[in-house]
Amino acid sequence: MRGGTSKAVFLAQRDVPSDPQALQRFLLALFGSPDVRQIDGLGGADILTSKCAIIGPPSRPDADIDYTFVQIGIDQPSVSFEIVCGNISSATGVYALQERLIPVQEPATTVRVHNTNTGKILRMVVQCAHGEPRVEGDTEVDGVPAKGAEVALDYSGTSGATTGRLLPTGQARDSVYVSKLGREIPVSIIDVGTACVFIRAADLGVTGTELPGQLGSDIYEMAEEVRRWAADRCNLPASGTLTPYQILIGEAQDYRTIGGDRIVKSSEIDFVARMVLNGGAMHKAFPGGGSVCLSVAAQIAGTIPAEARGSHAGPTRIRIGHPSGVIGIFANVDRTADDEWTVREVHFTRTARRLMDGTAYVRRALLEVD
Structure with missing residues (x-):
């Protein structure tokens, strides 16, 4: 899926390993890393396209879904859970509606997304019509070549997402x-x-x-x-x-x-x-x-x-x-x-939209422990 100016492979939580080390091996194999071209995987050989979103049922009562963001290294075998990607987060609500994880409400559906990287709730409003999230619209995003339907994101509750404080050092400078x-x-x-x-x-x-x-x-x-x-x-x-x-x-x-x-x-x-x-x-x-x-x-x-x-x-x-x-x-x-x-x-x-869906084939040898 494309979200804003980034692309990510979206995975259902039920389909990925729960063990952290096994998950790391799986994601590196899926993306074809480490390799500067990521030629043997789904990675796009760019930091904006070597991203993953893992979506699952909510683990807290004030959310509709859980969203874990992963940045996959390209020429290095790194799998980072450090951050939340704001661009990719815009696609999580669209994904949840298309996968029928929550019911569609017209003309717009508010999706409460629990980002597990930060422990914060993100709120987004997705435009909907005919029982589906809208894709076409007149919203322009610089860095995206075509217009699309607006996804409005509310990050008001994310202060201190990484450190616990808006001003981590207590000072503005x-x-x-x-x-x-x-x-x-x-x-x-x-x-x-x-x-x-x-x-x-x-x-x-x-x-x-x-x-x-x-x-x-x-x-x-x-x-x-x-x-x-x-x-x-x-x-x-x-x-x-x-x-x-x-x-x-x-x-x-x-x-x-x-x-x-x-x-x-x-x-x-x-x-x-x-x-x-x-x-x-x-x-x-x-x-x-x-x-x-x-x-x-x-x-x-x-x-x-x-x-x-x-x-x-x-x-x-x-x-x-x-x-x-x-x-x-x-x-x-x-x-x-x-x-x-x-x-x-x-x-x-x-703006956000699904680019493709289907089956990814991962090399079994890369999943095994040496």
Whole structure:
């Protein structure tokens, strides 16, 4: 299924091994990893298409289904349960309705999704007609070539999804020493949807308008040093490779998208943002969980995103300029009576559809223990 700007293999929980080690072997074999082309499996040889969603019955009373997200390594034999993918989560409601896991209600069905990676409830509204979730519609998502039916996602209940706190360090801004620079730079760590560490692109000597393949290896090395520092500050496992997300932030400026056929104007966006990954890759669009976190961070005084935006006023729709275009996320962030920041509301729109279904053939030899 495609969800937003990503694709994933969707599996029923009943069809996958329950033993963690057996599950890891199964998923690597299914995707054809490790192999840079994933030629002997279902993986798409790209971080946006080497994803898996495992769907099962709800394990808590306030949910309709359980959803476990898995990021499968491409050239490395890694199987990560670190994060929730916001793009792929948009397809879970469509899948649940098509599989008749919950009844269809017209003109729209609200699906309560328990994400097992974070222990949070995601709510999505799926448009329906003629007893099925709608696929065709007039909703556009930059990074997806065709329009589709709207899936509205509500991430309001995902504060502290990774670390347990909206501001994991208790501050809107921290300082970290970067060895290649020989000095400290300011960063912001925010956790809603997915924990992210935000870095001023200019502090690493770039603009934030760069596209995949245009950043030098030194930029990725510095960003990874920051991520490891942030993971330590957040008490996250040192073995993790994805969280916190590393996000470069720059002020709003004109840039050409990855397709080369569109110039995003500075007036269309609040800032530019690029997600970079350990190993030298850049997200070709922008992660759903990361966009939720960024929209919230932009409304917290003192953060790197609020500085780039030039304001922290809200509630409002934050417009994020990414390599494939623009994504808008509505957020409402406020202070409590105790002067603590709290997320009142955060939601966004994606499209999703089933691409195929059938039987996958997994090499039995790869499932066996050496």
